[in-house]
Amino acid sequence: MHFEHFDPGLAEVMTRRPDGAGGLSTYLAFRHTEFSPGRLVAEFDARDDLMTPFGNLHGGCLSAFVDHCLGVVFYPVIPEGSWVATTEFKLNLLRAVTAGTCVATADIVALTRRTGVARVDIENDGGLVCAAQGTVTIVAPRR
Secondary structure, eight states, X not given: XXXXXOOHHHHHHHHHOGGGGOHXXXXXXOEEEEEETTEEEEEEEOOGGGBOTXXXXXXXXXXXXXXXXXXXXXXXXXXXTOEEEEEEEEEXXXXXXXXXXXXXXXXXXXEOSSEEEEEEEEEXXXXXXXXXXEEEEEEOOOO
């Protein structure tokens, strides 16, 4: 897939400073490890304070990670000044996470001027723990 508006400088900044969004992504300590046209690889650690009483990572953490990656993967490939809003996503939680690092790979599968679709797979301890796909609305800058 060709991305007419890919901004490698923005991708580099977003790789070095993933906490720029603040809020939940900062609290969960998401880290961007790779940014290329149409692809984001990110990670976060399954900390003790994020576990349920049963010793598993709360599914809401994986949901927040999907939502974060779903939006962020689009920023370097949309026109400058535009922003994205998650329209919907569906995720399948495939197995419990009990420790370690969760690694997400987000790939853009479709992009128009107004919408984008991406797939997000999350792995932990060598296995797939979450498979997701979602849609974003691309909002053009106000002139």
